Amino acid sequence: MSHAYVKLLVPVAALAAVAAAVAAWLLPGERARPVPASADSAFGETMVNKAAAPAPAPAGMVWIPGGEFTMGSIDPTRCVCSGGSGGDAMGDARPLHRVYVDGFWMDRTEVTNEEFARFVQATGYVTIAEQKPRAEDFPGVLAGDLAAGSTVFTPPGKPVSLADYRVWWRFEKGANWRHPEGPASNIAGKEKYPVVQVAWADAVAYAKWAGKRLPTEAEFEFAARGGAAGKLFAWGDEFKPGGNFMANTFQGEFPNKDTGEDGFVGLAPVGQYAANAYGLYDIAGNAWEWCSDWYSPTYYAELAGRAGVARNPQGPETPTGSGDKEKVQKGGSFLCTDQYCTRYMVGTRGKGEISTAANHVGFRCVK
Numbered sequence: 001m002s003h004a005y006v007k008l009l010v011p012v013a014a015l016a017a018v019a020a021a022v023a024a025w026l027l028p029g030e031r032a033r034p035v036p037a038s039a040d041s042a043f044g045e046t047m048v049n050k051a052a053a054p055a056p057a058p059a060g061m062v063w064i065p066g067g068e069f070t071m072g073s074i075d076p077t078r079c080v081c082s083g084g085s086g087g088d089a090m091g092d093a094r095p096l097h098r099v100y101v102d103g104f105w106m107d108r109t110e111v112t113n114e115e116f117a118r119f120v121q122a123t124g125y126v127t128i129a130e131q132k133p134r135a136e137d138f139p140g141v142l143a144g145d146l147a148a149g150s151t152v153f154t155p156p157g158k159p160v161s162l163a164d165y166r167v168w169w170r171f172e173k174g175a176n177w178r179h180p181e182g183p184a185s186n187i188a189g190k191e192k193y194p195v196v197q198v199a200w201a202d203a204v205a206y207a208k209w210a211g212k213r214l215p216t217e218a219e220f221e222f223a224a225r226g227g228a229a230g231k232l233f234a235w236g237d238e239f240k241p242g243g244n245f246m247a248n249t250f251q252g253e254f255p256n257k258d259t260g261e262d263g264f265v266g267l268a269p270v271g272q273y274a275a276n277a278y279g280l281y282d283i284a285g286n287a288w289e290w291c292s293d294w295y296s297p298t299y300y301a302e303l304a305g306r307a308g309v310a311r312n313p314q315g316p317e318t319p320t321g322s323g324d325k326e327k328v329q330k331g332g333s334f335l336c337t338d339q340y341c342t343r344y345m346v347g348t349r350g351k352g353e354i355s356t357a358a359n360h361v362g363f364r365c366v367k
């Protein structure tokens, strides 16, 4: 198992390789444009399945009926997540294409620290961030630099150029799910916060133990849209309907000063904002959420190029793009902002190297 963030310890020349893993959430040069009043008419109707939910409902889960919908994000020239220098940021979330998913149960909230702690207590599971990387996976890295740890967001404390994410992300020895910002931090009193610093395999291990699985990207997006079609956000077309924040994102001056106008600087306990139409909390913002699909920037184009509706798409056979093994993440996080990248918008995509964790990435399960 490789450990991408240890690459942060090796000479700068090697850092290009890790760029995609870190910058998956925050692409340099990606800047905001005004929010359009309504979504693109290219979205087709969402046709929600009519069958009743099977009984009984599993604890903490809601029924997502499934159906056919249009997946993806709208034309970048009219969208906040429009391109910066190249003008094609978020191009991986286009073209729009028709997808059908079967109904499924989904966790109401992100998996919390107390839930993850029960799994660890029951199984003795050790997350990837808690394991010392193996020397054979990192030839050329000094033995003393091979330390267990993970990636931590660190506000620079002064206004900075947004060109280099390494100014606000660092590899922190001893950072893991029990110590999300490093050894000096802990999760005491944060039982109801989403677990973070979990790599993809850690999320899969939890899901198996719980008798569940990770959602596919299509399932996540169908659920996030709440039965509506072509809205900009999981709750509608307005970012702050009636002046109310609907998700935990970032306000202030990115990345150095989060003013927490939405009530929270950094992570929030789950369920602090209104649920979407399917009863899902934090389906946008708070922690990014791992999906089961491999990531390919051209997957939507591949699906759109096939005849008919893509039925229960599972993602590409293999990851393509940066050269790293990346899985899809959805929903954005407490670090998303219209000053930099607005991936809290429904229909957008994120991604992460499978063995890489960070203090803004968590997950929820389906079954």
Ligand SMILES: [Ca+2]
Binding pocket: 248, 249, 250, 251, 260, 261, 262, 263, 264, 265, 266, 334
């Ligand atoms: Ca916030």
Ligand SMILES: [Ca+2]
Binding pocket: 110, 282, 283, 284, 285, 286, 287, 288, 289, 331, 332
């Ligand atoms: Ca979330």
